[in-house]
Amino acid sequence: MNSFRLHWRKSLNLVMLTLTGVAAFAVVSVLFLILGYLVYNGGKSLNWDFFTKLPKPVGETGGGMANAIIGSLKLLFLAALMGLPIGLMAGVYLAEFGGKTFSFIIRYTTDLLNGVPSIVIGIFAYSLVVLPVKHFSALAGGVALGVMVIPITVRSTEEFLRAVPGSMREGAMALGASKWRTIATVVLPAASGGIVTGMLLSLARVAGETAPLLFTAFSNRYWSPGWEQPVASLPVMIYTYAIAPYDDWHRQAWAAGLILLGLVLVANLGCRLVLSRWGASRSA
Amino acid sequence: MSTAATIDRAVPPPAGPRAFIARLRHGDEVAHVLTLIFAAVILLLTSLLVFELWINSQLSRAKFGWMFFWTKVWDPIFGNFGALPFIYGTLVTSVVSLVIAVPLGLAAAIFLAELAPRKLSDSIAFLIDLLAAVPSVIYGLLGIFVVVPIMRTTIGPFVKRTLGFLPIFQGPNYGVGFLTAGIVLAIMVVPFIISVSREVLLTVPREQREAALALGATRWESTWQVVVPWARTGIFGSIFLALARALGETMAVTMVIGNDPKISASLFAPGYTIAAVIANEFTEATGNLYLSALIELGLVLFLMTFILNGLARILIVATERGGGHP
Numbered sequence: 001m002n003s004f005r006l007h008w009r010k011s012l013n014l015v016m017l018t019l020t021g022v023a024a025f026a027v028v029s030v031l032f033l034i035l036g037y038l039v040y041n042g043g044k045s046l047n048w049d050f051f052t053k054l055p056k057p058v059g060e061t062g063g064g065m066a067n068a069i070i071g072s073l074k075l076l077f078l079a080a081l082m083g084l085p086i087g088l089m090a091g092v093y094l095a096e097f098g099g100k101t102f103s104f105i106i107r108y109t110t111d112l113l114n115g116v117p118s119i120v121i122g123i124f125a126y127s128l129v130v131l132p133v134k135h136f137s138a139l140a141g142g143v144a145l146g147v148m149v150i151p152i153t154v155r156s157t158e159e160f161l162r163a164v165p166g167s168m169r170e171g172a173m174a175l176g177a178s179k180w181r182t183i184a185t186v187v188l189p190a191a192s193g194g195i196v197t198g199m200l201l202s203l204a205r206v207a208g209e210t211a212p213l214l215f216t217a218f219s220n221r222y223w224s225p226g227w228e229q230p231v232a233s234l235p236v237m238i239y240t241y242a243i244a245p246y247d248d249w250h251r252q253a254w255a256a257g258l259i260l261l262g263l264v265l266v267a268n269l270g271c272r273l274v275l276s277r278w279g280a281s282r283s284a
Numbered sequence: 285m286s287t288a289a290t291i292d293r294a295v296p297p298p299a300g301p302r303a304f305i306a307r308l309r310h311g312d313e314v315a316h317v318l319t320l321i322f323a324a325v326i327l328l329l330t331s332l333l334v335f336e337l338w339i340n341s342q343l344s345r346a347k348f349g350w351m352f353f354w355t356k357v358w359d360p361i362f363g364n365f366g367a368l369p370f371i372y373g374t375l376v377t378s379v380v381s382l383v384i385a386v387p388l389g390l391a392a393a394i395f396l397a398e399l400a401p402r403k404l405s406d407s408i409a410f411l412i413d414l415l416a417a418v419p420s421v422i423y424g425l426l427g428i429f430v431v432v433p434i435m436r437t438t439i440g441p442f443v444k445r446t447l448g449f450l451p452i453f454q455g456p457n458y459g460v461g462f463l464t465a466g467i468v469l470a471i472m473v474v475p476f477i478i479s480v481s482r483e484v485l486l487t488v489p490r491e492q493r494e495a496a497l498a499l500g501a502t503r504w505e506s507t508w509q510v511v512v513p514w515a516r517t518g519i520f521g522s523i524f525l526a527l528a529r530a531l532g533e534t535m536a537v538t539m540v541i542g543n544d545p546k547i548s549a550s551l552f553a554p555g556y557t558i559a560a561v562i563a564n565e566f567t568e569a570t571g572n573l574y575l576s577a578l579i580e581l582g583l584v585l586f587l588m589t590f591i592l593n594g595l596a597r598i599l600i601v602a603t604e605r606g607g608g609h610p
Contacts, residue, residue, distance in 0.1 A: 207419075
């Protein structure tokens with residue numbers, strides 16, 4: 001009786017522990033399945049036209065997504081222009097100046113903003129930029145992505161500034177530097193590697209966002225000069241092409257998916273490797 | 285010069301706005317105020333977000349009131365809007381995704397925190413973080429072209445053969461629907477459950493495990509009866525985080541759920557979620573009431589994720605501060 005129970009406990013132990021291992025490897029294998037699928041399907045349909053040509057009119061095969069690639073870059077540029085300074089300065093405030101209550105409020109709000117579904121951010125940018133001027137624009141898309149960049153930048157900036165040893169601040173102050181000089185010439189440069197990496201990670205995250213662009217930047221099958229016209233972007237093109245009933249569009253959606261995933265993963269891989277060598281943070 | 289500054293600082297600064305302006309002449313106060321302004325911008329943006337959602341949903345809130353949440357009709361032509369099918373679809377897909385993702389994620393987290401050697405655990409966690417970085421439209425792309433066909437030919441028929449007696453698994457299987465959306469969502473949220481749960485499990489003191497093992501528990505018993513209960517608050521936190529993600533997820537769901545505003549008991553039936561209807565109909569919303577109803581849906585979604593994220597944060601912080609164990 002007793003030996004039976006022991007036997008049962010030992011078998012349960014073995015079975016459950018094996019299952020946990022299987023679960024871990026199953027999840028990791030999903031990453032490789034996704035990669036493999038995109039490389040296979042996307043690689044087949046990727047060609048030079050994809051990077052250099054405009055989309056063809058509906059019904060014609062061929063063409064590319066040159067305008068969407070440039071469009072995505074334009075949107076990211078706007079997002080960086082708007083989101084990074086706010087994120088950086090707020091991060092400096094939290095790490096170097098912040099009082100207790102106000103810092104808590106800012107940190108809490110930042111987390112809240114980080115958790116807002118991206119489609120809701122889209123509605124926000126729509127009512128802020130699109131409603132007053134009554135047309136979709138690159139600017140509206142940039143605002144939507146910029147808002148999403150802020151919380152990630154704030155948290156990573158704060159984290160890396162806090163990782164700078166206090167002795168460096170004290171050293172600078174002891175030499176007679178004022179607080180802002182200490183921050184600007186000693187603390188920020190010391191943390192700059194981590195801060196810049198954190199910024200790149202936040203841009204990599206919004207680079208793949210589709211939902212907030214659907215009704216802000218909208219899309220465009222032509223070039224869109226300037227900032228006040230609707231503009232195409234890779235994620236929105238993937239969405240539009242994937243749900244359309246044309247085989248040639250599906251082919252191009254795979255190609256665009258491969259490019260987008262490649263960019264996002266390479267940026268993530270690079271940044272995370274730099275960060276882990278910095279050894280400062282696991283969660284940025 | 286530096287001594288003078290230090291002596292200045294040693295005297296307690298006088299209060300009042302005039303003194304504050306006097307202190308502004310030092311560079312420090314300028315820098316302080318400047319960064320403070322940028323920090324306040326975040327507060328302003330977030331309040332503005334809530335404000336815009338509230339103001340722009342005014343029409344719909346005034347016309348439908350609380351009935352908005354109990355009406356099943358979504359009829360843009362006659363201007364009747366009810367949120368119930370979308371709330372139902374959002375909840376059902378999220379619950380399905382959690383039913384799949386929680387056991388899978390918790391098991392994987394246990395493996396990474398309790399069994400795997402630290403190096404292996406770190407590299408797998410690294411890969412899982414990469415998985416979390418994959419854009420949702422990519423999941424949608426794979427959803428349409430990979431998961432939907434498999435659902436139609438393999439998973440669907442299999443589930444029907446084995447569990448077909450349950451009402452939730454009856455009715456025709458189109459490939460798109462609640463179950464497919466739930467499966468895709470599960471794949472998307474599982475990395476969050478794993479990485480947060482792993483961190484929480486790693487904070488459980490070593491003595492807890494050793495004590496259980498010393499009493500003769502097997503490795504699994506020590507994990508399941510001692511370590512996991514110790515970390516359970518944090519694990520619940522990770523589940524709430526995942527739920528908040530699943531509720532707000534837009535693209536992948538829009539691409540595989542079938543986009544049909546109906547309430548069906550069957551998980552094979554096509555449905556609709558809040559995020560999906562906003563994504564699909566926002567640009568073609570004709571008339572202010574239609575737009576206002578969609579924005580009210582956005583407000584509902586915002587509030588749902590707001591509450592969940594708040595709860596998740598409290599639970600995770602509580603565990604990491606020394607055990608959620610009573």
